[in-house]
Amino acid sequence: MLLVPPMSAGADTTPAPGEPATVTADALPTWQTDGVVLAMEIVNGVAYVGGNFDHVRPPGVPRGGAGEVARTGLAAFDAATGALLPWAPVATGPIFTDDVVQTECDNLGSNQYRCDTVWEIKASPDGSRLYVAGDFGKIGTERRYRIAAFDTATGALDPDFAPSPNSRVRALAVSDTTVFAGGHFTAVNDVTRTRLAAFNRADGALLPWAPTADKRVMAMVLSPSGTRLIVGGDFNRINNIWQHGLSAVNVSNGTKASFLSNDIPYNNSNNRSWVTDLVTDGTRVFASADGVGTFDGRLAVNPETGARIWINNCLGATQSISVMDGVLYSGSHAHRCDMQTYYEGNGFPETRPHRRFLAEPADTAQGVKQRILHWFPNAQPGTTYPFVQGPWTMANDGTHLWAGGDFTQVNDVPQEGLTRFTTHDVSPDVTGPVQTNFQAPTAVANGGGKVTITWGATWDLDNRKVRYEVVRSDGQVACTAEANSVFWTLPNLSCADLGRVPGSVYKYRVRAIDPHNNRISSPSSPDVTVT
Incomplete structure (x- = not known):
C-alpha cells in the first residue's frame, strides 16, 4: 500500500485526533427563495430568514413551480427538517x-425604487x-420603520416595540434588557443617534446610550x-476617536472602550477593508471582512481587550461566519490563500471556481498559524447585483448549519438562496469522492508477472483521506493505496499487481473510497498483456 504524506488542510468528518470534526459537505433538502x-x-428549533425575496418553494422545484408560496422578506423553517412553517x-x-x-433596492423602472430588504x-x-431590521417601512399593515x-x-x-430610525438598520445585538442597533441612520424618533442606538426591550423606548460612528456600522456582538x-x-471613528472597522463601546454608558485591534486596514478610500460579520463562542469574538485590495479574511480577538488571537487572509471577500463545535465556518468567494503567511503550510493558489464555503479551527x-479544514462544499453565485458573491449569512443551532445568500446551485445541484448542513452522526455522509477528472x-x-498501475488521485469534499482499490478485469482487487x-x-x-501469469490480458480500473465507504470508479485502462 502506498501512503502519501498529509497535505496542509486538516480535519474533516472523520478527523485525526486533536482536530475538530466538521459538518458534512452534503447539502440537506431545504426550501428555496426567489431572491437573496x-x-x-x-x-427554539426554528430557522428564521430575512432578505429580499417574494416567494419560497420546495427543494428541487424551479421558480414558479409546484408548491411555491408567497413569503415577502421574511420566512421561517423547521431548523432540523427544513420544512416551511406558517409564520x-x-x-x-x-x-x-x-x-x-x-x-441595494428593488429597481421598478423609470427611476422608481422600493427599499424593503431585511438585513x-x-x-x-x-x-x-x-428582532428584525433593515430598510422596510411596514410589517403587514403596521408601520415599523426599519x-x-x-x-x-x-x-x-410586538405592538409596543416601534422605534423609528431614519435610515437603514444593519446590525443588532440583544441583551436581557436592551436592543442595540447599528447601521446608516443619523436619528431615531427625531432624536440624534449617529449610527448607534439602544432601546428598552420591553417597550422599544429610546435609551440615552448614544455613542457615535462616523460611517456605517455593519455588525455587532x-x-x-x-x-x-x-x-x-x-x-473610521467611534466617539470621534480613530479606530477603523472594528472597535468596542461600553454597554453602561456608551463611552469608547479600550480595544487593541488594528487589524482592519485603512490606507485610503480606495484601499481599505471593513467588517461584515461578528460572532462569539462565549470566549472569543470572531470577525469577517471585505475589502478593496486589502484584507478579506477572518480573525479572532479577545473580547475584553481587543488583542488579536489569530488572523488569516484568503483573497475573496468574507460576508458571513458562524462558529459551531470548535469550527469557524465562513461564506465567501475565497480564491487565493497561498500568498500570505497566516496559514500552516501552503494554502490554495488562485483557483476557479472560487470557494464559497470554508472552515477553520476556532x-x-x-x-x-491558522489551518484550512477539509470542508469544501460549493455554491454557484446568483446574478442579483450587488449580492453576486454567494453566501451572505450563516447560523447554527449546534447541530445544523444553515447558510443563505445569492446562489443558484449547491454542489452542482440547483438550489436557490438557502442551504443547510449537519454532522455525520445526524445525517450520514453519503457523497463520495469527486468524479470529475x-x-x-x-x-x-514489467516482466516477471508484475503489472504496475499508475493513476492521478481524486479528492473528497469533506474527507482528506481517500482509499483506492485497483480492480482487475476479473473482478479481483489487485492492490491498494491511500x-x-x-x-x-x-x-x-x-x-503493483504481482504474480500474474505471463500472456494473460487484463484491464484495470480504480475505485476511490472515502472513510464512510462512499465510492466512485474510474474508467478502465486499455488492455495490458502480462510479461
Whole structure:
C-alpha cells in the first residue's frame, strides 16, 4: 500500500485526533427563495430568514413551480427538517423616485425604487422575542420603520416595540434588557443617534446610550461578559476617536472602550477593508471582512481587550461566519490563500471556481498559524447585483448549519438562496469522492508477472483521506493505496499487481473510497498483456 504524506488542510468528518470534526459537505433538502437571503437566526428549533425575496418553494422545484408560496422578506423553517412553517409577516417599503441608481433596492423602472430588504435578525437571550431590521417601512399593515419585534411563541408582531430610525438598520445585538442597533441612520424618533442606538426591550423606548460612528456600522456582538458591545463596519471613528472597522463601546454608558485591534486596514478610500460579520463562542469574538485590495479574511480577538488571537487572509471577500463545535465556518468567494503567511503550510493558489464555503479551527492558540479544514462544499453565485458573491449569512443551532445568500446551485445541484448542513452522526455522509477528472489508470507490464498501475488521485469534499482499490478485469482487487488529497494538490499514485501469469490480458480500473465507504470508479485502462 502506498501512503502519501498529509497535505496542509486538516480535519474533516472523520478527523485525526486533536482536530475538530466538521459538518458534512452534503447539502440537506431545504426550501428555496426567489431572491437573496441576508439574515438568519435559529431559536427554539426554528430557522428564521430575512432578505429580499417574494416567494419560497420546495427543494428541487424551479421558480414558479409546484408548491411555491408567497413569503415577502421574511420566512421561517423547521431548523432540523427544513420544512416551511406558517409564520409569514410581510416586510414592505414605500416606492420612491431617485435619479441616482439604488443598487441595494428593488429597481421598478423609470427611476422608481422600493427599499424593503431585511438585513438583520437577532433573538433575545431567552428566545422569547425575535428582532428584525433593515430598510422596510411596514410589517403587514403596521408601520415599523426599519426595526420590529415578534413574539416567538405566537409569531405576532410586538405592538409596543416601534422605534423609528431614519435610515437603514444593519446590525443588532440583544441583551436581557436592551436592543442595540447599528447601521446608516443619523436619528431615531427625531432624536440624534449617529449610527448607534439602544432601546428598552420591553417597550422599544429610546435609551440615552448614544455613542457615535462616523460611517456605517455593519455588525455587532455583545462580549461574553455583557459589558462591551463589539462593533464592526466601515467607520473610521467611534466617539470621534480613530479606530477603523472594528472597535468596542461600553454597554453602561456608551463611552469608547479600550480595544487593541488594528487589524482592519485603512490606507485610503480606495484601499481599505471593513467588517461584515461578528460572532462569539462565549470566549472569543470572531470577525469577517471585505475589502478593496486589502484584507478579506477572518480573525479572532479577545473580547475584553481587543488583542488579536489569530488572523488569516484568503483573497475573496468574507460576508458571513458562524462558529459551531470548535469550527469557524465562513461564506465567501475565497480564491487565493497561498500568498500570505497566516496559514500552516501552503494554502490554495488562485483557483476557479472560487470557494464559497470554508472552515477553520476556532480555538487556534495565539501566535499559532491558522489551518484550512477539509470542508469544501460549493455554491454557484446568483446574478442579483450587488449580492453576486454567494453566501451572505450563516447560523447554527449546534447541530445544523444553515447558510443563505445569492446562489443558484449547491454542489452542482440547483438550489436557490438557502442551504443547510449537519454532522455525520445526524445525517450520514453519503457523497463520495469527486468524479470529475478521475481518469483511467495506466497499466504497464514489467516482466516477471508484475503489472504496475499508475493513476492521478481524486479528492473528497469533506474527507482528506481517500482509499483506492485497483480492480482487475476479473473482478479481483489487485492492490491498494491511500492518500491525503486537497483539490489544489492531487498526487500521482501507483501500486503493483504481482504474480500474474505471463500472456494473460487484463484491464484495470480504480475505485476511490472515502472513510464512510462512499465510492466512485474510474474508467478502465486499455488492455495490458502480462510479461
